[in-house]
Amino acid sequence: MYYIYWLFGLGILGFFVGKFIKHKSLYPFMPFKHDFRKRRSTFLKTLELLDKINADIIIETGTSREGLHGAKSNGAATIVFGKWAKLNKAFLHSVDISENSVANAQKEVTKQRLDDYVKIHLSDSIIFLQNFDKKVDFLYLDSYDYSSNIEVQKKQ
Numbered sequence: 357m358y359y360i361y362w363l364f365g366l367g368i369l370g371f372f373v374g375k376f377i378k379h380k381s382l383y384p385f386m387p388f389k390h391d392f393r394k395r396r397s398t399f400l401k402t403l404e405l406l407d408k409i410n411a412d413i414i415i416e417t418g419t420s421r422e423g424l425h426g427a428k429s430n431g432a433a434t435i436v437f438g439k440w441a442k443l444n445k446a447f448l449h450s451v452d453i454s455e456n457s458v459a460n461a462q463k464e465v466t467k468q469r470l471d472d473y474v475k476i477h478l479s480d481s482i483i484f485l486q487n488f489d490k491k492v493d494f495l496y497l498d499s500y501d502y503s504s505n506i507e508v509q510k511k512q
């Protein structure tokens with residue numbers, strides 16, 4: 357009988373060890389609980405690059421419409437870059453054409469206390485970039501998105 361308990365215990369232990377090994381967090385930069393999956397390696401490279409160029413102004417087109425919940429899918433770059441900006445006294449401008457995306461991203465930015473380092477703009481990214489008159493150190497183009505709202509895409 358004890359044998360069955362042991363097997364069960366080992367199974368549970370194996371499950372958690374497996375989860376730990378496969379986990380793709382950006383810890384210690386972000387809390388361990390946020391799993392960035394396949395984007396972990398590209399985020400690490402990007403953070404390395406931001407450090408190297410000592411970026412001052414970052415622009416992201418297409419904001420984190422799912423907040424940090426999008427870590428596993430879209431990537432949650434607004435929060436990752438915003439956090440980097442906060443730690444490095446830089447500034448992130450994130451622009452999105454959708455009111456919904458802007459509202460959701462803004463909620464997460466405020467929740468993460470990044471308001472002094474991140475501004476979310478409601479605009480077509482092309483118009484925003486055409487009118488942006490400061491030097492840009494890092495430009496992250498992530499607004500090529502045609503899956504949900506066809507009308508939004510027609511405006512591009």
Ligand SMILES: C[S@@+](CC[C@H](N)C(=O)[O-])C[C@H]1O[C@@H](n2cnc3c(N)ncnc32)[C@H](O)[C@@H]1O
Pocket residue numbers: 416417418419420421422426430431432433434451452453454457479480481482498499500501508509511512
């Ligand atoms: C994939 S999501 C961006 C994900 C985000 N960069 C992140 O890492 O979490 C794409 C976003 O682009 C926005 N978008 C689509 N067309 C756009 C345009 N012409 N100008 C600005 N944003 C646009 C959509 O509303 C959507 O919120």
